Amino acid sequence: MTGRIEALEDVIETALKVGLALSTGLLLVGLIAGAGRPLRWGILLLMLTPVVRVAVVTAGLAVERDWTFTAVSFVVLAILLSGIWVSVHR
Amino acid sequence: MPVHHVLLYLFTGAAAGLVGAMLGIGGGVFLVPLLTLVLGVPIRAAVAASLISVIATATASSTVNLDRGLVNMRLAMALEVATSIGGLGGGLAASLLSTQQLFVLFGGTLAVMGALMLLRSGRRNVIADTSVDPGRLGGRLQEGDTTYVYRVRRLNLALAASLVAGAVSGLLGLGGGIIKVPVLNTFCGVPIRVAAATSAFMIGVTAAASVFVYFARGDVVLPVAAAVALGALPGSIAGARLGQRVEARALKIFMAAVLLLVGGRMALEVL
Numbered sequence: 292m293t294g295r296i297e298a299l300e301d302v303i304e305t306a307l308k309v310g311l312a313l314s315t316g317l318l319l320v321g322l323i324a325g326a327g328r329p330l331r332w333g334i335l336l337l338m339l340t341p342v343v344r345v346a347v348v349t350a351g352l353a354v355e356r357d358w359t360f361t362a363v364s365f366v367v368l369a370i371l372l373s374g375i376w377v378s379v380h381r
Numbered sequence: 382m383p384v385h386h387v388l389l390y391l392f393t394g395a396a397a398g399l400v401g402a403m404l405g406i407g408g409g410v411f412l413v414p415l416l417t418l419v420l421g422v423p424i425r426a427a428v429a430a431s432l433i434s435v436i437a438t439a440t441a442s443s444t445v446n447l448d449r450g451l452v453n454m455r456l457a458m459a460l461e462v463a464t465s466i467g468g469l470g471g472g473l474a475a476s477l478l479s480t481q482q483l484f485v486l487f488g489g490t491l492a493v494m495g496a497l498m499l500l501r502s503g504r505r506n507v508i509a510d511t512s513v514d515p516g517r518l519g520g521r522l523q524e525g526d527t528t529y530v531y532r533v534r535r536l537n538l539a540l541a542a543s544l545v546a547g548a549v550s551g552l553l554g555l556g557g558g559i560i561k562v563p564v565l566n567t568f569c570g571v572p573i574r575v576a577a578a579t580s581a582f583m584i585g586v587t588a589a590a591s592v593f594v595y596f597a598r599g600d601v602v603l604p605v606a607a608a609v610a611l612g613a614l615p616g617s618i619a620g621a622r623l624g625q626r627v628e629a630r631a632l633k634i635f636m637a638a639v640l641l642l643v644g645g646r647m648a649l650e651v652l
Binding site: 304310321333334345373 | 437439440441443444450455458469472473585586590591596597601604607610
């Protein structure tokens with residue numbers, strides 16, 4: 292079990308690094324060029340990184356058939372997605 | 382925005398990220414007062430920038446902490462349910478509270494946590510006997526050549542604290558680690574380094590539960606949030622690395638001092 296959690300941690304680490312690299316690039320371009328659009332996308336991408344992280348964990352645990360924690364992680368994902376839904380529809 | 386303002390926001394973000402990642406609290410606790418009191422940013426824009434910076438800190442420091450095996454994933458997942466519910470509720474409720482009420486809530490919370498942390502800074506949570514079963518939520522911690530075991534106690538209290546932490550996070554732009562780290566460490570048996578790393582891992586999710594509400598409401602001032610977050614990234618990577626080299630007791634006392642100072646400062650603002 293511990294070994295599998297470690298493998299999942301590696302996948303999460305990669306997802307976090309990709310999210311960070313992309314949003315950092317956009318934010319840098321936006322700030323240096325004084326452009327609103329890359330800033331907006333950079334911020335949105337950064338905001339979405341934790342959501343993607345939870346989605347990766349949920350999928351990873353489902354693959355591992357750890358159903359208890361898949362359910363726990365899915366609840367977190369559902370709360371985050373409902374937060375986005377509420378924000379868009381207010 | 383003038384260049385010296387950008388540099389000021391970058392530096393502020395870096396400082397908050399450094400201390401925030403070291404203590405697992407995200408840095409919102411310094412950012413909100415710094416942005417509002419020193420740089421004159423309106424409180425809701427400061428809270429929004431802080432939440433985005435907390436996400437940057439959580440993401441960057443977790444890449445370091447996951448590598449070193451300090452994050453307790455199962456505990457984080459269990460507590461994230463409570464923090465994200467609280468976070469979403471706090472974000473939605475933020476528009477119902479006045480600035481003064483937000484300040485009082487912020488200052489009061491910090492001072493109480495600081496006193497608590499200081500009182501119990503001498504206690505250690507780890508067991509040197511590695512044959513002890515850590516249980517489903519507990520774990521092992523490597524410090525130098527020694528491996529320790531820890532067990533998680535009072536999960537209900539940890540869940541309740543996480544719910545409150547989430548709500549406070551959504552209201553005040555913190556990561557919520559400011560409540561979780563002291564409670565996990567002083568009451569639930571989690572070693573300070575694991576509490577900090579696990580909290581740092583969670584706070585991005587807590588902040589993400591409320592940040593979209595702020596974004597949709599137009600509270601995110603893009604250049605401010607971007608500069609603060611860009612500063613927080615290198616700051617928090619450095620903070621996460623530094624946190625592993627400092628003595629556990631020193632970390633606790635440092636955290637208590639920070640809480641008391643910032644809490645007192647915010648409370649004074651209202652009086």
